[in-house]
Amino acid sequence: MTIDSTSITAAILVIGDEILSGRTKDKNIGTIADYLTAVGIDLREVRIVPDEPDAIVGAVNALRAGHTYLFTTGGIGPTHDDITADCVAKAFGVGIDVDPRARAMLLERHKPEDLNAARLRMARIPDGADLIANPISKAPGFRIGNVFVMAGVPSIMQAMLDQIGPTLPTGARMLSETVEAGNLPEGNYAADLAEIAKAYADVSIGSYPSMTQDGFANRIVARGKDAASVARARAEIEALVSRLRG
Numbered sequence: 001m002t003i004d005s006t007s008i009t010a011a012i013l014v015i016g017d018e019i020l021s022g023r024t025k026d027k028n029i030g031t032i033a034d035y036l037t038a039v040g041i042d043l044r045e046v047r048i049v050p051d052e053p054d055a056i057v058g059a060v061n062a063l064r065a066g067h068t069y070l071f072t073t074g075g076i077g078p079t080h081d082d083i084t085a086d087c088v089a090k091a092f093g094v095g096i097d098v099d100p101r102a103r104a105m106l107l108e109r110h111k112p113e114d115l116n117a118a119r120l121r122m123a124r125i126p127d128g129a130d131l132i133a134n135p136i137s138k139a140p141g142f143r144i145g146n147v148f149v150m151a152g153v154p155s156i157m158q159a160m161l162d163q164i165g166p167t168l169p170t171g172a173r174m175l176s177e178t179v180e181a182g183n184l185p186e187g188n189y190a191a192d193l194a195e196i197a198k199a200y201a202d203v204s205i206g207s208y209p210s211m212t213q214d215g216f217a218n219r220i221v222a223r224g225k226d227a228a229s230v231a232r233a234r235a236e237i238e239a240l241v242s243r244l245r246g
Contacts, residue, residue: 014048
């Protein structure tokens with residue numbers, strides 16, 4: 001469903017000491033960012049916090065208040081340091097306990113006698129939350145308010161995101177146009193590009209240098225939600241690049 005809004009925003013909260021230590025390399029931020037961009041939700045902020053209750057609760061409350069949606073990843077497994085569900089419950093001021101719906105999901109994978117205390121931690125859901133199905137390992141995520149709590153394992157997070165996506169009201173999709181500036185140095189066009197950016201306040205214009213097989217190259221990207229504005233900005237950028245190339 002699409003709603004008419006120019007400010008549907010999101011934040012991502014990545015939870016885990018292993019991310020901050022570098023032992024685990026995050027793969028979820030890029031996946032979520034790509035998805036949100038494709039459906040017209042503006043990702044505005046990403047935070048990474050340790051497995052510390054105060055840090056998690058504070059970040060959840062700040063980010064859910066500042067954005068339309070908050071997506072969290074990590075900290076909903078069976079071990080002692082998986083404290084995300086408890087922290088989200090605390091942030092919302094609600095209780096938390098083993099949810100019969102979540103327990104039933106776990107029983108699709110485990111025998112009743114195998115649902116020990118550790119596995120049942122994954123069925124502890126804040127009061128009033130809706131579950132997010134997990135077709136891979138069955139342990140669910142959940143949604144409470146505008147907060148979506150998902151696993152940290154990339155394949156499971158992706159599966160949960162696939163469940164969530166169709167339910168989200170979204171905004172106008174971001175359009176992107178790229179102008180190849182070749183080996184023109186950024187310093188040669190920076191001032192003129194700034195003037196173009198001022199003229200198109202509703203278009204985000206950026207210059208991105210890179211190294212290619214053919215050597216140094218620059219790309220100028222214009223992004224916005226109004227097709228006409230993006231097209232006009234691109235035309236002016238192309239004219240600038242053409243003029244400088246002679």
